[in-house]
Amino acid sequence: MATKRSKRASKTSPARSGRRGKARAAAAEAKPKGVVNAWEQDPGDGAQPSGGQVIQRPVPVLREQPFSIRIVNPASAPEAKPHSPGTADFRYWTAAEALRRGADFWGALLPGTSWEVGSILPVDLDFGIDLNAFYDREGLKFFHGSAAGRTVFSGESPDVVCHELGHAILDSLKPQLFDAASIEVAAFHESFGDMSAILSALQLPSLREGVLAETGGVLHRASRLSRLAEQLGWAIRQSVPSAVEADCLRNAVNTFFYRDPDTLPTMAPATALSSEPHSFSRVFTGAFFEGLAGMLAMKDTKNEAALLQASRDIGVILVQGIRAASVVPTFFSQVAATMIGVAATQFSAQGYEAPLRSAFVRHGILAPSMAVAATHAPVRAAAVAASTESATLPRLQLSVAEYGLGVPSIVVYAAAEPKRLEAAGAALAVGPASAPAQDQAAKSFFEDLLRRGRLKVAKAGKPAAEVLRSSAPLTHETHTHELRREGRQMVLRRVRIDCGGWHR
16 A cells, blocks of 8 residues: 555646645635634633633634634624733634634544534624523524623633534534434433533643643542533522532532433432433533543543543544434433443553443443443444434324313424444442333423423414413523424424523
């Protein structure tokens, strides 16, 4: 092969080589030069709403590939230079820097993938008044809100920005998850957002150096990396103290243990698990972070370069694990088992399988016997390819006459793909927990939407249906799902993945 490559290289004429060199030079000259100021991870610092670290970063080019982005509000970019924190110009560039950094990280792992929304992802940095942010299949929306006399912009936090970006990335990677009538699938979407924030942050040398110094090289300790969205968490805590962690929105260092979400309350304080997707997501995020820490611990030298490599390796494992995982009610265990198989197959020399297996078992996402079996079920490229064949899930008819919606039944997209792996979470006593039936999981998901007031019924047949709606800010809606008439059927469709409202 070396001989063939050298022959091909010899056929390249000096003129052609010169033209390519000039084209590269012209492209380099077209890129903006200089730096902008940005938050390293969040404007807040632990329990305090301020005190975040300001860093200088190269001017981001949002239209670059992979994953081109356009900020639509504000309509034009301010001058690309270091602006002072607290100004609108600073907020623009810190959001743009985080967007580009996250898109570059995931783009390197997903070559050839485009946004589900189209060729360019639109971003609105101030869509209205709320302590909120969301992704819909039109773009990303961020907000501003007030707490204790301070105005907080959700789009100013790289944690929040890269979380919402994660929803758009996952929707592009596995679009069938968007409409899935499954609590666990919805929670995984939120976990992926938090994993996106963590992995995007680790692409910063200053963050890697800082967190290693803060934790003494033991990554599985609460730190600036594990504490997500400190300022937004502070703002929410001013009105609903029990809704979030004491020093952030969510902490990836936790001890939450898997439970069937059907057995959990619909809402709970931050100290406990509930079936609400953001709350339940912490089980998978906790296991992921513990696995990442274990992967770093396997390195001979635990410096910032090793942490960077571990972050990129676990990104590969996560992406391939998601691609090959079957969408079933126990989706957490399918992704976890597949990730272990990827680690055992592709990263055997690094020994990553052991810390990942340990993390998923310790958080109950896999029963011990299932984790061992996953090690011996390597993920083949054919399984990954086969998993991308369909972008929709099987449709299922659900009886809903008892809810007073004016229709006897609805159609949902069920988490009902054929299982590729026999995997399940841990039971409280011995062995794996039993998995809920697909129709039961779908009905549980639907009733959870009703309990949390997250469903909108288009042209409801009975006024009683609207009683189930929660109040929304004056500037925008906050429901996540709608019942839409499609032909002769009422179909449950997701409108947006909303990261606010759950704390109200």
